[in-house]
Structures are given as C-alpha cells and as structure tokens.
Amino acid sequence: MRSDIQTGRLQLDRGGQIFLILLAVTTLLVPILNLAVPTDSPLHVSTFTVTLLGKYLTYALLAVAVDLVWGYLGILSLGHGAFFALGGYAMGMYLMRQIGDRGVYGNPDLPDFMVFLNWHELPWFWHGFDQFWFSALMVVLVPGVLAFVFGWLTFRSRVTGVYLSIITQALTYALMLAFFRNEMGFGGNNGLTDFKDLLGFDLQSDATRIGLFIASALALAGGYLACRYLVNSKLGRVAVAIRDAESRTRFIGYRVEQVKLWIFAFSAVLAGIAGALYVPQVGIINPGEFSPLNSIEIVVWVAIGGRATLYGAVLGALLVNYGKTYLTGVMPDAWLFALGGLFVLVTLFLPQGIAGLLRRKGAAA
C-alpha cells in the first residue's frame, strides 16, 4: 500500500493535525458549554452528552490501538476487546473497593457480590486494588503482560494471518466464559457496578464527569501522538515492512518477532487504558465486554474510518458509535442491519475507509 508511506513523515499527517485541533477545541468547549451555559440555552451540553462523548473518546483510543496493530503491523486482532475489558476490570476493582461499607450489605472489606456468595475473605488477587496507584499499574500491566505472553507464544511459532485472528478471538471468548463464572471472583454475570467515587470524587457529580471526559480526551491525544511517533520512527517503518512482506523483512535481518511483540503489547496497554477510562463513565463492567462481537466491532470502526491512518480509526469509532446511539434510539431493529451493511459496503467499495475517501478528495482538489 503505497499511500501509507505518504501518510508518514512525508505528508506531515494533515488528517492527524486536523483531528488534534478538533479534539483540543472540543475538550475546551464542552466543559464550558456544560458548566457555564445555562440549562435552557440551546447551546447547553447536558452532562449525559458529556459522558457519552467521553465514552466515545475511549472507544476512539481503543480503535487507535487496533489500527496500530492492524494497519501498521498487519495483525488483525479479533481480541482487543479482551484487553479493553481487562483494563476496565482493573479499574472496576479499584472502584469496587472504594465503595467500602456503603454497599447494600455494608461489609467494609468485601464487595457486595462476595458477601452474596457467602465468601468470608478477599481473594488474593483483590489485594492492593484499594490503592489507586496499584490499580493504575494493573490497568497497564494486566493487558500488557497478557498480550506479551500471548504474543510471545504466537509470534515465535509464526502463527500469522487468519489463524492469528481466530486464536485472538478464541482468547477473548475463553476469557468471557471464564469471567462469567462466579467462582472467578469478578462478580460473574453481573460484573462490577454500583460504583460510588473515584479518588474521592463523586462519580455522579457533573464535575467528575467533565474531569473524566477531559481525561479521556487527553488519553486519546496522548495515545494518538505516541502511536504517530511510533509509526514514524524506525520501528514503525520495520512494522510496515513486516506487514507487507514478513519473510523478506526477516531475511534482511530484522527480528520480526520482537517488533511484533512490543508493538502488540503496547497496543494492548493502550486498549487497557481506554477500558479503565470507559468503566467509571458507564458505571459498569461485565463479561459481555469480552464477547467476540465487541472485538469485531472495533475492527469495523477502523475499517470504516480507514486503516493505517490512526485518525481514520478515531473518525470511524466516533461515527459508528454515534450512528449506533442514534439508530438504537430511533429504530432499534435497524442497527444490526446498518452495521452489517456497513461491514459489507465498506469492505467492497471503500477498502481505504473514509480517510481514503477524504484523501482522494483532497488529492483531486
């Protein structure tokens, strides 16, 4: 794919610049429109919308993570939802511990679902999650290490292409089944919910929600810039080489497995951070997040936005999720038709996604 090389350093990433500027403007404007503009004004942005936007931004970060491995490394991961969910669970566990004795059962040590299951002691893997720094570390480490181990096994034995996609899907499917089990100690079917506050800030308050929105925007910008830096670096060039001709790159002398492994793990970390920001905004995390369908949906955001552009992933995530929110509200039956249709039409007629379309328009003008 010739065009990808052009989107690197040569073109100075015009789409990315536009995206960053728009993101900055939104991040500044939304809190003002929410807090400073009176409720009855047409310009007022409700807190509900702020949270919705914040949720979309975490999705966008997740899409950027997927685009990094799919667009630039050629790994179609159908399991990135698992890393997202793991990050979310790490954050959820912290939030769960913050509830303290304000739960339904009022047990200061055990979350409600454990009391309900008649457990008497906190399982060992829950220790430490009452500390924010520890939880934040786990948000990064758990998905990162899982991706590292998974990648180390997989890339070393040169599982590629469709096989890789299918076993990533099996990974998230297995995790979903595991987290559905009550015995696992993660709340089973219901997951973790009823959160009260984060770092002492009430999760229901407008200010916290705006704070989370801004944090999501910053994380997205940071993740975007890190990925942009990565793909523009020499490592990124090697990644593209691996994507286009893995064997040749190996024969030239690059250590293909290492490159894949580090980028894959990094991408999983980004997904984990996105998940950690997502959970306090939606207020729940349950095993449904692991479902293979979710992971495939992420891929569709990227495909629709345009692979190997990074900003295309953001665009795709925002557009598709806006469409989802809108359509499921207006005509719930139509959403799956629309999503399915998008899959088919985009792969058939828009292999470069919307970003490709925009670029062609730009080139023509």
Added chain:
Amino acid sequence: MPVRCLSRTGLRARLIAALLLIALMPGAFADPGDFQQGAALIAENRFANLEDGVALVAASGDPKARQLLLALQGSDLYLRKSDRTLVIAAKGADGYDLTDPLTGESAGTAASKRELKRIRINNRLRSQLSAAIAGLDLSHQDPAVRLSGVNEMLANLDDDGLKLLRERIQVETDTEVREAMTTAIALGDLDSADPEVRLQSLDVLQGNLHPAVRGAIRRLIETDADPEVLKSAQRVQDSIEFKLELYSLAETLFFGLSLGSVLVLAAIGLAITFGVMGVINMAHGELIMLGAYTTYLVQQLMPGHIGLALLLAIPAAFMVSGAVGILIERGVIRFLYGRPLETLLATFGISLILQQLVRTLISPQNVPVANPDWMSGSWQINSVLSLTMNRMVIIAFCLIVFSALYLVMRKTALGLQVRAVSQNRAMARAMGVRSARVDALTFGLGSGIAGVAGVALSQLTNVGPNLGQTYIIDSFMVVVFGGVGNLWGTLVAGMSLGVVNKILEPWAGAVLAKILVLVFIILFIQKRPRGLFPQKGRAAEG
C-alpha cells in the same frame, strides 16, 4: 359366605399354595369362582376383607386378575356409588372412562369423581399387592412381563417371594428371565445362615450390575462375620466396581462422541468453505441457524407429521442455506478473493444482517422445534448404561453426512474440480475448469451442509437468532485444530475435542472444561500452526 369364615393364616397358606400352583402350571386348577368371590370381597371396601379378596383374586388364575390388582395398586379402582359395582376409572376426554374389571368391558363414563368412591389401600395391603402382582407376573405369557416381575421382586425380596422364584425357575424357558431369577435367588441366599451357601451365591453375583446387588454386597461386607465370605464379597464388590467404571467410561466416551458429532456437523461445512476454498466465512453459524429455522418452518407447514417434516427438512435446509451461500459468494465474496481479512469482515456483516433478518421476520424469541418420537427414549444396555436415542441419531447422522461429503469431494466431477481449483487456480482454469462456477458451487455445498447441520442442531438446542453465534468459534477451532483443507482432520478433531471436553467436565465443570479446551487449542496452534493433519506440498504455502 364360606370364605369369610376362613382364618387369616389359613387363607395365607391357601394363597401361597395357590400361587405356587398357578406358578407351576398356569391355567390349571384355576377356579373361576374365586375371581368373582375375591372381587366381591374387594367391593365391600373394608380393610379386613380386602386382603382376603386380593388373595383370592390373585389365586384365581383369571386372566383379568392382573388388571384388577394393578388398578387397585394404582388407586384406579373405584366403587360406583349408584350401583355399588367395581369399576376401573381412567381419565378420558370428558370425565372418566370406566371399565368393568370383571368382564374387561367398558362400563360407561363418569362425569366427575364424585360419582365414584375410591377403594383405599394401606401399606400392608400395598406389599401384599405387589407380591401378588409379581407372582402373577412371573407366570405371565410375555417374557418381558415376567422379567419386570422378577425385577420388581428384587427390590424387596422376602421368603415367600424367594420360594416362588425357586419354583418358577424350574419351568422358566427365557434365558434373560432365568438370569434375573438366578440373581434374585442368589441375593436371597446371601441372607442364608450357612456360609457355604453365601459363598456360592457370591460366586453367582460376580460382576452383576443390578443396583440391588450392589446394596446387598455392601450390607454383607458391613455385617458378615465369616472371613471367607468377607474375602469373597470384597472380590465380588471389586469386580462390580471395575465393571461400573468401565461402563461409566463407555458412557463418557459416548457423550463425548455425541458432542463431537455436533462439533463435526457444525464445522464440516466450514471445512469446505474455509478449509478447501480458504474463505473465512463468519456467516457460517448463521447458515446453520437458517437450517434450524427451515426445520421449524417445515414443521409449521405440516403439523402432525413431525418425523416426516424432519426428514423433509434435511433437503429443504440444504437448499435454503446452499442458495443463501451461493448468493453470498456471488454477491460479496468473489470480489474479495485473496483478501482473507476483508472477507472475514464482510461475512461478519452478513452474519449480523441474517441474524437481524430472522429476528425481524420470524421472532426475536426462540422458536419451538418438535422432536419426533423415535428420537426420544433410550437404549438400555444394562442397568447402569443406557444410550439416549437422540445422541445416537446425531452420531449416525454426523457419520452419514461426513461420508456423503467425502464421497462428493473424492468421487464426483465437482469434487475433482474443487480440489483442482483450490490447489492451483490458474492451472485449473487453463485445463478448462470454470473456476468461478466451481467457487459458487463449492461455497453452496459448504453452506448447504451447514444448513443440514442446522436441522440436526434444531433437535438438540434452542432454535433462536443467536444459534449460529454459539457455534462459529467452535467450528473454526475444530477446522483449525484438524488442519485446514482436510476433511478427515475435521472429523478427528471434532470427535476428539468432544471426548476431551466430556472427560474434563466431571471434575472441571462444563464452562471450565470449555475454557481449558480453548486454551489447549490456542497452545496447540503454537506448536503446530497447520493443525493435526497439515496439508503438504505447495498448497500449504499459500
């Protein structure tokens, strides 16, 4: 009436004597008057007389005696209040259908139970009844009835019953019934005071799987004082336990194979579309679902012919899913050959559309699919191992579908062309194979098989819009595990995964077993990325 003057013990002796007599010579010495008299005693509906009445009826040798006693035992025997005659009541279309137990003919109907008075029985009578019925059973003409009679007696054996058995075994001709009788007598002999007799009967019980035997041996080990007998009993218990383990292994294997058959059925269409053609068809599960829904629709079209509808559904599902498959191939997939990841996405989109289509057109809820009679029930091999019919049908069906598909791929012109195109498209085209047509037909074949699998699955699981999603990952796992492009690999992989799953299930639980299997496959693919039976040669490099 003279009968009422008889003392109880005298009557009992007479009953046993009579039982033995009928037992020895069915029909001989039967006194038809006894039946009438006994029935009359029962009709008085007083506990004291009931016992005598039952004894007389049992001893009468009348062919209708069994029905009368069974009705009494099952609390179906009533007195009609209007004329105080005995009737057997069975729930009918409106109210109760009555039968006259004396003649066996219909005695009209009763609108409600208020017109009837039930003949009550107590526990003492109950045991007398079951002994009497067992005795009658033992002299029945049908060996099956005799067998169940013996089994009935096995459960609570007493001296009278044992005596009866000893007599009956002399004239018994059916080997199965004889065996059951031998078991029963040996069980009775376990209580004998003579250790020698106990030892002998233990030898007879060696390896016997009847539940009553297991209990008796356990009791014997706990209570018996004789060391010789204890040793022997321990040996017999070990032999029984070993057999039990063997049969439970066989059962696990059977469950595993039936689960494996489901996996193979779900995966085998994919083995064609993914394995041979290399198309990642994420809509495969939905093609299975369409097959299941076709079964439902065919059944709706012909209510009352469940079995026939099921058979007709097989070709119908093949056509429906096959046609949808060809449509998908011609409409979408053919533009995406050589781009497997894009194919994955597009077909996933199709799967969403198909799911939603079913939800919108039929129902978002599960639909009921009926099972024909011949799929329910089970094949009782012995008292611990029984194979359920539906699982056996599934295994057989899976093997039939597999063989049919294998023959198509190996022996027909289409199969030859499919293999040619999959090995070297350009060369096949140069030889005059219309590759586009072959692609469409192959995809149609794989999809059609998915539909046929759907017919089978409709008999086992809930049929709903999400049916396909449940099987898609499993199907891919089976195909990848078996080795892409290899039908045998799919069969072996599906069956072994099914068996492994069922072996793990008892100690890990169903969900954890499934997770373990998934993790196993993920690790396995690391070791052998091309599956159990990898394709060799140039095709493998693609």
